[in-house]
Amino acid sequence: QVSGGDDEIQQLxxxxxxxxxENTEIDASLVFSRKFYVxxxxxxxxxxxxxxxKSQKDEDSSEGTHHAKDVxxxxxxxxxxxxxxxxxxxIIKTAPSQFSTLK
Structure with missing residues (x-):
C-alpha cells in the first residue's frame, strides 16, 4: 500500500x-554496504x-482480451x-561527500 508517497518497502x-x-564512523565497511544495498x-x-x-504481455496474448484491472x-x-x-x-546524489572520505 502506498501512503503519503512512500510505500512500506521504501520506508524500510x-x-x-x-x-x-549513523554508524559509518564506527565501521567504515558500512559505506560499502550502503552502496551495495542501493x-x-x-x-x-x-x-x-x-x-x-512480461506478465501483462503474456496474459494479453494468451487471453486475447485486455482487462482494465490488469492494466x-x-x-x-x-x-x-x-x-x-x-x-x-x-540517495545516490546526496551521498558523494561521504563516499569520497574513504580511499
Whole structure:
C-alpha cells in the first residue's frame, strides 16, 4: 500500500540507510554496504518492473482480451517502481561527500 508517497518497502529502505549513515564512523565497511544495498534495490526494482510487463504481455496474448484491472495493476507497479528509483537516485546524489572520505 502506498501512503503519503512512500510505500512500506521504501520506508524500510530509508530506515536501513539512515542506520548505516549513523554508524559509518564506527565501521567504515558500512559505506560499502550502503552502496551495495542501493545498487541491489535499484536492480530489484528494475527486475520487478520487467517481470510485471512480461506478465501483462503474456496474459494479453494468451487471453486475447485486455482487462482494465490488469492494466491498472501494471500501471501501479510501474508508478511504484519509478517512485522507488527516484528515491534511490536521490540517495545516490546526496551521498558523494561521504563516499569520497574513504580511499
Amino acid at each position: 529502505q530509508k530506515a536501513l540507510l539512515d542506520y548505516l549513515d 545498487a541491489q534495490w535499484f536492480r530489484d526494482t528494475t527486475m520487478e518492473t520487467e517481470k510485471a510487463i 491498472e495493476t501494471t500501471g501501479q507497479i510501474m508508478h511504484r517502481a519509478e517512485s522507488r528509483k527516484t528515491f534511490l537516485r536521490s
